[in-house]
Amino acid sequence: MRHAPSPALAWLPLALLGACTVGPDYHGPPATAADAVQRGSFVRAADPSLRPGPGVARWWEGLGDATLTALVDDALAHSPTIDAAQARIREAGARLRTQRADRLPSVSPTAAYVHARLPGGLLGSGSSGGESGGAESSSSSGSNALDFYNLGGTASWEPDFFGARRRSVESARATVEERFADLADAQVSLSAQVAQTYVALREVQERSRLNAESSRLQQRQLELTRQRYDAGAASQLQVERLQNQLASTDAQRIPLAAEVSQYLDQLAVLTGRSPGSLDQTLTPIVPVPLPPTEVPISDPAALIAHRPDIRSAERALAASNAQIGVNTAKLFPSLNFLGIFGLGGTNIGDVVDPSKLTALATPMLSWSFLDFGRTRAAIDQSDAQRDLAAAQYRQRVLEALQDAETSLSRFGNTRLQYAQLLRAEQSAVRAATLNGQRVAAGTSNVIDQLDIERQRLSAALAVVQAKAQLTDSYIAVQKSLGLGWSEPPASAPLSGAQPAEDRAATR
Template sequence: MTIPEVGCPSTDHEIGSSFRSGLILLVPVLLAFAGCMVGPNYQRPKVSVSPSFGETGDPRLSAESTNYRDWWKAFNDPVLDRLIARAYRDNLTLQQAGVRVLQARAQLGIAVGEIFPQSQQAVGSVQYNRTSDRASSAAFFKGGGGIEYWQSTIGAQASWELDFWGRIRRGIQSADASLLATLADYDNTLVTLTADVANTYIALRTAEERIRIAQENIDIQQQTLQIVEARFKYGTVTQLDVEQARTVLLNTQATLPTLETQRRQARDALSVLLGMPPNDLGDLLDRPSAIPVSPPQIIVGIPADLLRRRPDIRSAELQAVAQSAQIGVAKADLLPAFSLIGNLVLLSTDLGTFRLSDMFRWGSRQVQIGPSVQWNILNYGQITNNVRVQDANFQQLLLAYQRSVLSAQQDVEDNLAAFLRSQDRADLLAKSVTSSRAAVDLAVLQYREGVTDFTTVLTTQQTLLSQQDNLASTLGNISTSLVGVYRALGGG
């Protein structure tokens, strides 16, 4: 339902008087409704947060609060520092997240723009006319006398919705929360990117260490095979000993292709994370290096810190905030929408010759200004169902936020357990490697003295290789678990 426009008086005095009177009546109405916004105001739901993490009693953990922005520097690895700095600069996924922030900022600008006149249009035309002094058109074309004149029109039209019920302001709230959620998503992309670079780098160094261990054992096993072959020539050992030694050597050599593949895959993955083609990492990786070592103690804080530190939790809540405002936008459609509409047109008519200056004569103006109301009362059922849809979406996002808080705590607990238990396992494996190395030396000595058979030598060598390889893998697991802890804590 639309109320027709109301024409205004033409004289300056009448226009000014009527306009001032209209403002006097309009201002109190606007002030009365300025603070009115339909729909719910967001209230943060209760979330279940433990007072401390389950592993906090371990001396290797500290419950102090700290800034995890540069957590990877705890590894004290300059190469890792350079890789992460390069990823921050060139990673394509991070750039995509940045573009999404710009998009959300533009969406906020669109929402804010609705506060101002929504429909603005400039109009203008120039028309040439010639009329005959005779009634028939035939006489006109035979050259009868007539009148020539020009008609010009220039003006502007505008429409401004008055935000009585807060529909526009709720839309701005929603767009603002969406922008903040997108910024949180950008931060979460940083967290994920940092963890991915660190994990991939650790995988690369772990593969290099396992290759080094395999090559070291291959050298030992080749020496053993040469000794056995020499003794076979002198008839002191059988062909069985030679073949057993060769089998052990070949089995160890067979592990190299798999390890080389793992190393190459890690390098290629790093290249993608750094936004560059494969094979371009030579200046960043230098030569093979040791697996990054974790510090003796790490700071984990308390679970409540996750609510402000983890960007995915912030994003989940901000999405709920944005959707809460959308309920108000939907509810505003149940009420009438009030607008101010106005036209200002300058009309001129020139006989004979057209003069451009005549188009802008203030005395030829026509002004119209008045209110308009629109109310979708016949669509009440559809609008009500839309309100229910928006509310259901809001409830889902609230539950998603609460679930994200619980998942974050689980994430930290799981990674802490993996970190601590991997350290425990590494301590035991280190002792096992020491014992295995001593067993190899004793077995070789006793074999040379004829006290034990060659099978014992091979068994101890295989055990040493297995334990060394397990230790290298576990050291890598310690570092990747620590990366998981920092990622779960929202570092990056």
């Protein structure tokens, strides 16, 4: 006796097809800079102030400047750059939700009312408005009127037999994660830019202060030389030389003032304000902040894993890899189930009469195997885009390591330069003190003392510039290590756990 197959077994081939996902699975980015990772440290990190350890996310607090900390926090909270990055996250999140929704059936409710006037005789000679339930006749005009009411809907569903939808979701989710990495990269760049601009402002303000002090000394020296010239103890050449020096010093004050305005406006815009908004807050002169005595730095492996622009490139690679599966699925047939249902008739009451139910369900099979190579070309294009993303990832890693090595080397050398110039300034201070004692004892004159004081100011100016370069190189180290961003809060959209079906598609 032959038994009919079980209905459950009839769906088994479809279930097996539903578990199929074409295209290459993503197994992570290509191994890059293996020698640097294996070495476990940076080559140029020779300065004794650099010590191994995890970096500090809010590294600017280590500079000990409350004004700078407030500026960075304001920028991270109000900068249009951050707002734009967050908008891109929301856009990518909406696209991911769309891709997920495309995997579910689509149902569209419909409602229709039709009024038709037909030639006489089409509805039957005996029909009348009362007898036909909605059909009305008009003997005078020789025509018939018909009303039709319908309330229902249409439904469609395309089973994801070969994983095209799953790959689309996988690609969209990787793009969301790429946008989160882009936000973190924007935070890194913005915090560094604010700090560098702030240091440049404080340096220019210090240089302007020293310029004014040098101008006062030169003015005093010129007055004394003129007195000596009037007494016949100095030449006109000496007076002219001092006048020329004073004019040059005063001329330097003009571009310095322009630089101060430039940096004030730049900081205002970086923090989301209009130019001029920070003039009153930042006009008082304070010293350039110095880096901490110890600077913790990570290793190359941690940089590759932590730096946001590298993570963004890796997620872009994952998204492009998933697109290969999206296009590969087009090689296979697709099955779409279409359903139409509704209640209706010639009376309005028919829309609530279950006996007037009309339903239609039909499967539709489509297969674009005669596409003249278009699908194969699309797959080849996806392969090339994946290879391009892999090359861009490797390039990003190598450039990041170069950036880190360069900034670490610059930080160490600038620190040595600052120490030497600091010793030179201390020597100039001692020379000015000793000569002041000689002036008090009558063994040296005031003009020589003013000249020594001017040399002291020149040494102080060199120290201010070196100090700013040292702090700027410290900022560059933090930026090259990818510090200055924080993890999004748990309540952030799409930052939670990955759904099981997505994990299955991305493993």
